[in-house]
Amino acid sequence: MRLASIFRLRVRSLFSRTQVERELDEELRYHLERQIEENIAVGMNGEEARRAAMHEIAGFEQRKEECRDMRGWNLMDHLVQDTRFALRQLRKSPAFTSTAIFVLALGMCASVAIFAYVDASLIKPLPYRNPSGLVGVFEKIPLFPQSNLSYPDYLDWKRLNTVFSSLDVFQRDGFLLSTPAGAQPARGARVSDGFFRTLGIAPVLGRDFYAGEDLPGVERTVLLSYGAWQRRYGGRADVLGQVVTLDGAPNIIIGVLPRGFHFAPAEPAEFWTALHAASSCDLRRSCHGLYGVARLEDGVSLQAALNNVTLIAQQLEKQYPDSNRDQGAAVAPLTDVMVGNIRPILLVLLGGSGLLLLIAGVNVASLLLVRSESRRREIAVRSSLGASPARIIGQFVTEGLVLVAAGSILGVASASWAIQVLTKLIPADMLARMPFLDGLGLNIRVWAFAGAIALLAAALFSLTPVLQVSLPEMRKGLAEGARGSAGNTWRRLGSKLVVVELATAMVLLVGAGLLGKSLYRLLRVDIGLRPDRLVTLQVMAPDALYAIDQQSLALEREVVSRIESLPAVESIGVARLGLPLDGNGNTSWFRVMGRPWHGEHNEAPERYVSPGYFTTLGAKLVRGRYFTEADDASRPPVAIVNQALVRTHFPGEDPIGKQLLYLTASPVPIEIVGVVEDIKEGPLDVPTPPVLYTPFNQRARNDFGLVVRTRDAEESLLPVLAATIRQIDPGIVTYRGATMNERIHDSPSAYLHRSSAWLVGGFALVALLLGVVGLYGVVAYSASQRTREIGIRMALGARTASVYRLILKEAGWLTAAGVVVGLVCSVAAASLIRGLLFEVRSWDVETLATVAALLGISALAASLIPARRAASVNPVEALRAE
Amino acid sequence: MSKPTGLVQGTLDLLILKVVALEPMHGWAIAQRIRQMSGEVLQVGQSALYPSLHKLEQNGWIRSEWAASENNRRAKYYTLTRAGRTALDLEAAQWERLAAAISLIVRTA
Numbered sequence: 001m002r003l004a005s006i007f008r009l010r011v012r013s014l015f016s017r018t019q020v021e022r023e024l025d026e027e028l029r030y031h032l033e034r035q036i037e038e039n040i041a042v043g044m045n046g047e048e049a050r051r052a053a054m055h056e057i058a059g060f061e062q063r064k065e066e067c068r069d070m071r072g073w074n075l076m077d078h079l080v081q082d083t084r085f086a087l088r089q090l091r092k093s094p095a096f097t098s099t100a101i102f103v104l105a106l107g108m109c110a111s112v113a114i115f116a117y118v119d120a121s122l123i124k125p126l127p128y129r130n131p132s133g134l135v136g137v138f139e140k141i142p143l144f145p146q147s148n149l150s151y152p153d154y155l156d157w158k159r160l161n162t163v164f165s166s167l168d169v170f171q172r173d174g175f176l177l178s179t180p181a182g183a184q185p186a187r188g189a190r191v192s193d194g195f196f197r198t199l200g201i202a203p204v205l206g207r208d209f210y211a212g213e214d215l216p217g218v219e220r221t222v223l224l225s226y227g228a229w230q231r232r233y234g235g236r237a238d239v240l241g242q243v244v245t246l247d248g249a250p251n252i253i254i255g256v257l258p259r260g261f262h263f264a265p266a267e268p269a270e271f272w273t274a275l276h277a278a279s280s281c282d283l284r285r286s287c288h289g290l291y292g293v294a295r296l297e298d299g300v301s302l303q304a305a306l307n308n309v310t311l312i313a314q315q316l317e318k319q320y321p322d323s324n325r326d327q328g329a330a331v332a333p334l335t336d337v338m339v340g341n342i343r344p345i346l347l348v349l350l351g352g353s354g355l356l357l358l359i360a361g362v363n364v365a366s367l368l369l370v371r372s373e374s375r376r377r378e379i380a381v382r383s384s385l386g387a388s389p390a391r392i393i394g395q396f397v398t399e400g401l402v403l404v405a406a407g408s409i410l411g412v413a414s415a416s417w418a419i420q421v422l423t424k425l426i427p428a429d430m431l432a433r434m435p436f437l438d439g440l441g442l443n444i445r446v447w448a449f450a451g452a453i454a455l456l457a458a459a460l461f462s463l464t465p466v467l468q469v470s471l472p473e474m475r476k477g478l479a480e481g482a483r484g485s486a487g488n489t490w491r492r493l494g495s496k497l498v499v500v501e502l503a504t505a506m507v508l509l510v511g512a513g514l515l516g517k518s519l520y521r522l523l524r525v526d527i528g529l530r531p532d533r534l535v536t537l538q539v540m541a542p543d544a545l546y547a548i549d550q551q552s553l554a555l556e557r558e559v560v561s562r563i564e565s566l567p568a569v570e571s572i573g574v575a576r577l578g579l580p581l582d583g584n585g586n587t588s589w590f591r592v593m594g595r596p597w598h599g600e601h602n603e604a605p606e607r608y609v610s611p612g613y614f615t616t617l618g619a620k621l622v623r624g625r626y627f628t629e630a631d632d633a634s635r636p637p638v639a640i641v642n643q644a645l646v647r648t649h650f651p652g653e654d655p656i657g658k659q660l661l662y663l664t665a666s667p668v669p670i671e672i673v674g675v676v677e678d679i680k681e682g683p684l685d686v687p688t689p690p691v692l693y694t695p696f697n698q699r700a701r702n703d704f705g706l707v708v709r710t711r712d713a714e715e716s717l718l719p720v721l722a723a724t725i726r727q728i729d730p731g732i733v734t735y736r737g738a739t740m741n742e743r744i745h746d747s748p749s750a751y752l753h754r755s756s757a758w759l760v761g762g763f764a765l766v767a768l769l770l771g772v773v774g775l776y777g778v779v780a781y782s783a784s785q786r787t788r789e790i791g792i793r794m795a796l797g798a799r800t801a802s803v804y805r806l807i808l809k810e811a812g813w814l815t816a817a818g819v820v821v822g823l824v825c826s827v828a829a830a831s832l833i834r835g836l837l838f839e840v841r842s843w844d845v846e847t848l849a850t851v852a853a854l855l856g857i858s859a860l861a862a863s864l865i866p867a868r869r870a871a872s873v874n875p876v877e878a879l880r881a882e
Numbered sequence: 883m884s885k886p887t888g889l890v891q892g893t894l895d896l897l898i899l900k901v902v903a904l905e906p907m908h909g910w911a912i913a914q915r916i917r918q919m920s921g922e923v924l925q926v927g928q929s930a931l932y933p934s935l936h937k938l939e940q941n942g943w944i945r946s947e948w949a950a951s952e953n954n955r956r957a958k959y960y961t962l963t964r965a966g967r968t969a970l971d972l973e974a975a976q977w978e979r980l981a982a983a984i985s986l987i988v989r990t991a
Contacts, residue, residue: 027909030951031913031928034910066929067933070937
């Protein structure tokens with residue numbers, strides 16, 4: 001009750017200010033009047049009585065102030081006053097204020113925006129039940145550390161393992177979706193029956209697959225993604241039970257997945273069908289097409305799980321030596337499977353933006369130092385007029401807080417904008433495969449991060465000037481001679497800050513240089529073809545009409561001849577199982593005829609290509625010949641190999657005329673008729689593996705890719721190609737049309753390298769600017785402090801050159817210190833990003849030297865300005881000014 | 883802040899509480915009452931009195947209300963609260979102890 005009434009009083013004191021103030025006035029006035037009355041009563045006249053009473057009070061306003069103090073108003077009052085004063089002060093020096101706010105906002109913007117990405121990808125838990133218990137399960141072969149499971153292997157692993165509470169599989173899949181408007185390509189995935197239960201996901205509408213629903217012969221059913229349900233079915237509840245035709249087969253819609261659900265390795269997926277393992281691949285133990293996802297039993301470690309599945313793999317290897325030789329096992333946390341490839345880049349960007357924030361903070365801190373230096377006299381005056389140290393510190397703190405508040409608001413607002421811009425810059429294909437970036441923005445964690453930065457900045461900016469103006473010295477500031485020594489303190493502290501700034505800028509510049517050089521090297525990797533005026537397009541024809549090889553071959557010939565006859569087309573080639581840069585790991589096992597063989601799996605990705613394929617790409621034939629139209633099913637099988645295959649399997653031999661055998665039940669010898677230079681059949685930053693090219697004519701299928709070389713602009717050709725193919729049969733779909741240059745530049749490895757190089761480069765440029773401006777500030781300030789000294793020197797006959805030397809020497813020392821510290825830090829930092837560098841060493845001398853030179857030249861340029869100003873000092877004026 | 887001469891710091895609060903305990907009183911009357919009760923020895927000036935009153939009010943030991951005064955003008959009357967009564971007992975007991983102790987020393991010497 002007492003507390004409540006105290007609280008009420010306090011609140012009243014604060015918020016009914018005018019009333020309380022009036023009452024205070026009235027109360028004191030009443031006392032004054034009673035005093036006057038009494039004075040009159042003892043015989044004074046009116047005027048005397050009044051004066052005596054006033055005298056006794058000794059200051060009406062002071063008494064009021066003391067009462068206010070007691071009521072605790074002054075704390076609030078001072079805050080309001082300080083804030084007003086701070087705003088006025090800041091408005092009075094708009095250049096300082098806007099620079100400080102802008103620099104701070106810049107640092108915040110970069111780090112908050114990058115943090116939002118880090119949060120969405122690495123911090124936000126995956127949208128599954130207890131996601132940390134989920135792992136990706138793979139087979140492991142010499143060529144790929146994480147490769148697919150075969151269906152029979154999956155069944156055995158599921159049966160034999162003792163470490164997973166459940167193990168399921170999925171496979172990305174493309175469907176031909178029948179719609180009233182004709183066939184459309186649609187993306188989806190085939191999953192085993194328990195897939196969603198393993199993830200801990202329940203449909204928002206309808207039901208999940210029941211156990212056994214993925215077996216062949218069971219009625220086909222499909223789950224819709226939330227997006228597909230909204231887009232294709234308008235979010236209607238009666239979608240359940242409807243039939244959707246995928247690849248010509250009817251599927252019953254049984255449910256809709258939750259809105260927030262995503263599964264990056266299979267995205268963008270609209271239709272999730274049950275596995276129905278009945279294809280020829282599903283039935284073969286040697287055909288690997290599935291990825292595993294499992295939930296660990298409680299208390300089972302990753303290592304224990306790996307040991308267990310490795311043991312099973314070894315057991316299967318003994319049991320099925322033909323198919324399972326060298327088929328090991330791999331287990332990785334599901335988060336690694338999903339974001340493992342972008343994690344290092346994000347961390348580098350976060351580090352880069354952190355450094356930028358550091359340099360921005362140091363920059364603003366040194367600006368504040370200069371400012372507090374120039375306000376030494378103001379503080380001395382205020383202090384000698386009776387301002388308590390607490391009030392003066394309070395003033396600095398308030399100014400710091402106002403700056404940080406403005407900078408933070410601007411920074412967070414621009415970060416929110418930057419996030420949107422950056423997301424727009426990601427190619428749509430890549431974005432679709434990073435569904436965790438959906439809904440990226442300022443969530444609670446990002447706000448907390450921004451808040452933490454703001455707090456740090458507030459502490460830094462309010463304490464910096466306080467440190468500078470040591471309180472006992474405050475009053476001394478009035479003395480004229482105090483100036484020189486104060487300048488020295490500033491120079492010591494300020495110059496240390498500049499070294500930090502320059503070193504940080506150097507680290508960022510070196511990082512940007514190394515990443516830029518990597519990108520340069522990456523985009524100039526020899527990909528074994530001429531990418532200009534080359535477009536690619538995927539074609540898929542319905543099974544019902546084109547299932548037989550002859551039908552597919554006829555279709556391919558029709559497509560090729562129609563496109564060849566287009567006026568803009570120079571040449572056309574066809575390839576199945578992947579176009580250059582696709583990285584399709586569809587491999588075949590073979591052995592070389594006439595060599596001892598002990599059952600080992602010589603593995604090579606395979607591509608079925610048309611006679612015009614290599615010439616259209618502009619590939620280089622090393623030996624032998626290309627395929628011709630005559631190499632068809634009626635002729636003995638032939639193959640062309642790349643140089644990597646020659647290096648691996650025929651070192652120092654002529655491979656032409658050698659024969660290979662596939663490891664199938666009834667192998668037919670395949671004669672090598674040609675060798676081509678390596679074409680990049682995978683990511684740019686991965687060495688090209690041995691590749692086998694065989695004639696499409698001998699193994700025609702109804703889905704293939706086209707490469708077309710045009711005489712005109714590439715972009716205008718794509719719609720023409722699609723239309724031409726539809727003319728043949730509207731049931732055929734075309735997709736993934738792109739120019740070869742787009743495929744190179746938007747390929748994940750190029751994109752990741754480019755985005756990191758550009759962003760870090762941007763950070764580095766800003767850092768360079770801030771560092772150089774910081775150096776300029778220090779040198780200019782110290783030059784202005786030494787005006788008198790310079791005046792005397794010149795009066796005594798010093799030449800302009802020696803004045804230049806005087807100023808530049810200081811700048812030179814600072815820059816040298818910055819560069820040396822920067823070099824050491826750069827080499828250390830660069831070794832951290834070693835994994836991201838492509839064909840560039842982390843201590844690349846060229847980059848280090850270039851950056852050091854760039855920094856040196858910029859620093860020299862920045863310090864020439866104050867040096868020139870100092871040298872043009874008129875000695876008479878300089879001396880008189882003192 | 884100037885204090886009335888010879889008044890030990892903190893004792894003014896005790897005096898105010900004690901005086902207000904008798905009946906609700908405005909500031910002027912409190913000063914007068916202290917002077918009278920002390921036999922004209924303790925002169926409490928406005929400069930010490932009002933800050934003390936406001937502090938005690940903020941502490942919740944006295945509360946104030948406006949009422950007509952003896953000369954028929956509006957004046958701010960202070961009343962002891964229950965918390966103020968407790969505080970008064972405590973402070974008075976403390977004062978007794980302190981005063982006894984000091985006089986013991988003074989007399990012995």
